[in-house]
Amino acid sequence: MICPACGSELREMKTESVVVDVCDGGCGGIWFDRFELQRVDEPHEAACPVLLASEGSPHVEVDHGRRRNCPRCPDTVMMRHFFSVKQQVEVDQCPGCGGYWLDPGELALIRSEYGSEEERRVAAREYFKDIFGHELAAMRAEGSEKAERAWRIARMFRYICPSHYIPGDQPWGAF
Ligand SMILES: [Zn+2]
Ligand SMILES: [Zn+2]
Known part of the structure; x- marks a missing residue:
């Protein structure tokens, strides 16, 4: 190769x-x-x-x-x-x-x-919970234009770190 x-x-x-x-x-x-x-x-x-x-x-x-x-x-x-x-x-x-x-x-x-796979997973879970659960949820709550932006950001995060993105694990579902 x-x-x-x-x-x-x-x-x-x-x-x-x-x-x-x-x-x-x-x-x-x-x-x-x-x-x-x-x-x-x-x-x-x-x-x-x-x-x-x-x-x-x-x-x-x-x-x-x-x-x-x-x-x-x-x-x-x-x-x-x-x-x-x-x-x-x-x-x-x-x-x-x-x-x-x-x-x-x-x-x-x-x-x-990270010391272990478990530590890595926990860190990813926390990170995505913050992004999807709080920040983006707040944006969605502010109306459709902001909701649209929240989706775009969420999709972007999938690509930043796809190995640790967990589909369907966000409070507002998979995307
Ligand atoms: Zn080389
Ligand atoms: Zn290949």
């Missing part, structure tokens, strides 16, 4: 818990197939030190503003969104196959965000 960030050839790397594709001659990014990232995204899960320390070659330039195509589905442009409601790490995820592309350093940062 070809690296979506710098165009180098990715190298398959088998670690204790996952098989990933690493851009070790190029930008240092890592490709995780669907569900693989979830096996190493928390501090108590074993992650190969090589992955955590993955660095790009100083000779490779990466344009971080450019949209990237999925290395598995080359015709599909990946979606860029925050990995968690902390909104610290922006990842690229393929809407087709569900895989993730991480730039160097991002895996370590993601692992430092």
